[in-house]
Amino acid sequence: MMALLSVVLRLKLPSRQPAGLFHTCTRLLAADKELLVKLRKKTGYSFINCKKALEKFSNDVKQAETWLNEQAQKEGWSKASKLQGRKTAEGLIGLLHEGNTAVLVEVNCETDFVARNVKFQQLVQQVAVSTLKHSQSIEKSQSPYMKGFLAGAEFLHMKTEDSLLKDLLAVTIAKLGENMTMKRAAWVTVPSNMFIGSYVHGSLPAELPSLANMAFGKYGAVVICEPDVNCNSNLSELGRRLGQHVVGMSPSALGSLEDENTGETETRMLAQSFLLEPSLTVGQYLLPHQVQVLDFVRFACGEETQSTESNNS
Template identity: 70%
Template sequence: MAALSGFLRSKLFWPQAGLFHSGFRLLAGDKELLVKLRKKTGYSFMNCKKALEKFNNDVKEAETWLHQQAQKEGWNKASKLQGRKTAEGLVGLLQEGSSAVMVEVNCETDFVARNVKFQQLVQQAALCTLKHCRTGEQHQASYSKGLLPGEEILHMKTHESSLKDVLAMTIGKLGENMLVRRAAWFMISSDIFIGSYMHGTLQADLPSLTNMSFGKYGSLVVCRKTDASSTSNITELGRRLGQHVVGMNPLSVGSIEDECTGDAETRMLAQPFLLEPSLTVGQYLQPHGVQVLDFVRFECGEEIQSSETSPF
């Protein structure tokens, strides 16, 4: 048994390199610790068993070691996979109080984009961005806005580590190259509202993900009510404006007068409104007493100007 134990300990940590023999017998108390550690960490029973043996059933030490090994393996796999094309992925949208954020995270296949662990990575990127925008310097303007490249987001902290570590571990678990690509955020004052829309929506499978919206296209539209007596449904109006931004892809807000200019087709207020093409967006908004101030549109996988390099 000692020789066998020594052989097993000479194997690499993860199952790809070598697995634990399934014939080991555990006492009832050991089994309870094993189940507890497995449930808490999500790692395989074999790796959890090794951790408990290594630290004499000290669950806390075993958990720490498991995370360290997972991170190491994730970094190794991330380094091997870097350079592989990441054309799929998700746009994630999170609204909370006076803040709204949108992130894009890419992977290699749509199959992985539908995996809960990948969606949790998108959620962590959104939560990091939300925390970042709330802890930054606040101005007295009616709204503030930020656009962040992926490298900046990766250095932000989750509850346990940097997002860069979470990315590496997710790559290690799912076996595909991934890229936290970009994020955008808005913070608004009390007289402003944010409309949002997500196209190609993907249903989240975990209750912990229900605060997120996932899809292939997303938009945030910042608006101000100019008529306090207006009875418009602000939430629905904001959703319609977001839908227009996704569908018509304007490049700027512009003004109603822009409909006579040569680049009217790229200015939101001068464009035919997606849901009522007989009206421009500006004409549609006039009776609703609403002014569009700004917007952001993300399309998963679209070309953007900033350079993208692997973080690994």
């Protein structure tokens, strides 16, 4: 009887927990959640994948992030091969203008919805930054200014701060799930006695903390100009207006001041009616400003391109 009573008493008595164990577990769970939110915000990957990574590396955020990026690259290349045949007619033109160098890039995706995504804009920005660094590595020539083009596979082994562009492309494909292509880039560099006009049309409000001199849109242009020593025009505004003309009128050649306007089908820039003052040709508009236009580059997102643009000049 006494043995039975002893068993009953033991069953009724509450089991003791070490003091503070419940609160310790609560704090650990909160810390895990905080790490999860932090990793999710930094990488953009799903909560499930971030949780898996933290569990795999015992809440070591740095190792978890590295592993996530490696997995994303593998998945990205797998997705890229599966999506390779899908058309990439949308995307963005990126314009990066820094000092005496300006860069235009085109990166394509499948839908305008993805083109407006911050992750896609980050890819475009990084392509522009890598192209800028590439232009700075080119040996200076005897030409009065320098201009170069890149296309397709030439981007794949270019470096970002942390990896290669091809790896960043893979990560972005993995995150957004669309086919993407780094289509082309152009860069121009001028000496101190010249300036570069630039303009982007159809620009998007960039949601990412981007470079102050980076712009995104559907059309972009850079114009190489040389002012006369007596020029007192607002060169920044003049350059913007000339870039706007190139975007709007789509000239195919520069021409000369002696060229006469042949009408609406005129494709030589200096002979075209100036977009903002149609009563004047571009050449006539430039004369009182004491500025010469030496060259220009125009990009339109999704347009057909010539193979010659893949070579540096």
